[in-house]
Amino acid sequence: MKTSDFYYELPQELIAQTPAPVRSASRLLVYDRAQKALRDGVFTDILQYLRPGDALVRNVTRVLPARLHGFRADTGGAMEFLLLKRLSAHRWECLVKPGRRARQGLTFHISGELTATIGEPTDAGGRIVQFDYDGIFEEILDRVGEMPLPPYITERLLDKERYQTVYARENGSAAAPTAGLHFTDALLEQIQAKGVQVIDILLHVGLGTFRPVCAERVEEHRMHAEYYEMTEQAASAINAARQAGGRIFAVGTTSCRTLESVADATGTVRAQSGWTDIFITPGYRFRAVDCLITNFHLPESTLLMLVSALCSREEILDIYQHAVAERYRFFSFGDAMLLL
Numbered sequence: 001m002k003t004s005d006f007y008y009e010l011p012q013e014l015i016a017q018t019p020a021p022v023r024s025a026s027r028l029l030v031y032d033r034a035q036k037a038l039r040d041g042v043f044t045d046i047l048q049y050l051r052p053g054d055a056l057v058r059n060v061t062r063v064l065p066a067r068l069h070g071f072r073a074d075t076g077g078a079m080e081f082l083l084l085k086r087l088s089a090h091r092w093e094c095l096v097k098p099g100r101r102a103r104q105g106l107t108f109h110i111s112g113e114l115t116a117t118i119g120e121p122t123d124a125g126g127r128i129v130q131f132d133y134d135g136i137f138e139e140i141l142d143r144v145g146e147m148p149l150p151p152y153i154t155e156r157l158l159d160k161e162r163y164q165t166v167y168a169r170e171n172g173s174a175a176a177p178t179a180g181l182h183f184t185d186a187l188l189e190q191i192q193a194k195g196v197q198v199i200d201i202l203l204h205v206g207l208g209t210f211r212p213v214c215a216e217r218v219e220e221h222r223m224h225a226e227y228y229e230m231t232e233q234a235a236s237a238i239n240a241a242r243q244a245g246g247r248i249f250a251v252g253t254t255s256c257r258t259l260e261s262v263a264d265a266t267g268t269v270r271a272q273s274g275w276t277d278i279f280i281t282p283g284y285r286f287r288a289v290d291c292l293i294t295n296f297h298l299p300e301s302t303l304l305m306l307v308s309a310l311c312s313r314e315e316i317l318d319i320y321q322h323a324v325a326e327r328y329r330f331f332s333f334g335d336a337m338l339l340l
Contacts, residue, residue: 001218001282005313007299008320016329017155019162024184027328027335031319033311034340038322043182043336046293052195053246055238059177059254060200062168064138065145065160070108070116077101079108081116081129082148084174084206085227089137093122094129102127111144124211124224138171148174150332152298163332172204172227178332179252179294197246199237202229203254203276213300218281223302225275228258232271238288239268247290253303256280256289263288280306282313292339296323296330310339 020026028046030039050056066083079102085093096102096118107117113135119128133140147163157163165180167188192198206226215221238248238259250256261276262269267287279302292310297303308316319337328335 001313003213003216003218003221003300006218006301006304006308006317008317008324010299010320010324010330014324014327014330014334015152016331016333016335017153018157019181019333020329022184023166023182024187026182028338029319029323029326029328029335030338030340031311031315032340033315036315038319040326044187046338047187047190047194049291049338049340050191050194050196050249051247053241053244054249055197055199055241055246056191056249056251057199057201057234057238057255057259058165058167058180058183058251059203059258060165060167060169061173061177061202061204061254062171063147063164063173063176063205064171065141065147066174067146067148068110068114068116068141068144069146070110072106073109079106079116079118081108081110082174084126086172087128090131090133091119092129092131093124093126095126096129099125099127111140114140114144150175152331153333167200169200170202170204173206175205176332177203177205177252177254179255179336181333182293182336183251197237197241199234201231201234201255201258203227203258205254213302213305218305221279221302223277223279225277226254226257227274228261228276229273230258230262230269230271235262235269235271242267242288248288249291249293250289251293253292253294253306256292256306259288260286280309282309284309286310294337294339295332295334296320296328296337298331307337307339 024043026043028041028043068081070079080097082095114133117130204227213221
């Protein structure tokens with residue numbers, strides 16, 4: 001497959017720059033794969049598509065305020081750091097910008113309590129960075145870090161919590177699992193009251209979110225590994241729901257990738273933790289996921305390829321064409337799609 005096969009035209013004005021005033025007031029585009037039918041609605045309509053006995057699987061990762069700005073004391077030269085993966089108490093794998101100025105050994109002052117020294121390059125194009133500080137790193141990050149919003153969002157985010165899901169719990173992501181941004185506590189309570197199990201898993205969103213597919217052919221792209229956890233409790237609940245005839249709804253591509261990484265050929269998921277670089281493209285046979293709640297994705301992205309695998313590339317591009325015509329909001333702060 002060619003990467004260009006996953007291109008579509010998107011007017012710039014449809015890229016959502018700010019979140020909806022009320023999370024669950026976002027629009028919802030539903031595609032029934034069996035009937036090949038599209039339905040327009042609002043996100044709270046999801047209640048009518050969930051049935052008692054179904055399982056809603058969500059990713060409880062929490063986004064770090066992982067974007068840091070530093071300067072050199074001698075020249076004043078600026079450097080931006082994006083934290084990706086913690087290697088030890090003081091060492092992180094980072095993306096740095098501008099990369100051509102990130103010479104090994106240079107030290108940048110981020111604040112009065114934090115400095116960063118450039119280390120060796122990584123295979124993925126980043127740098128190992130040594131951070132020096134006193135105290136608790138996460139508390140310093142809360143004071144000096146910024147939310148790592150994608151480059152297509154140019155508006156300033158006034159409330160950091162709007163780039164977190166309401167159920168975010170475990171610090172570690174470089175970006176939000178954005179499908180979950182549409183849920184409110186009240187909506188989740190309604191879902192559970194309907195007899196749907198809400199099950200927590202974990203995947204820390206990393207470098208893969210920021211890497212475009214540069215290869216001409218899809219098969220040549222390599223995903224960056226991301227850390228995940230599936231507990232015994234979560235695995236047992238998912239397997240019990242499936243055995244009882246319930247459907248597994250993945251909230252977002254991160255939950256989907258985690259479920260597919262731990263499922264065997266029968267769809268049974270295993271309790272385990274580790275690193276996954278699973279790359280789901282058309283032709284893939286889903287084992288654990290029956291339905292997917294997701295946002296709209298960038299052209300030629302790995303996420304667009306994943307959703308194309310759940311139905312087909314042609315169907316997904318037709319769905320996106322409908323979304324453009326109906327003026328849906330795209331990407332991180334945009335509207336949602338449900339693939340049934």
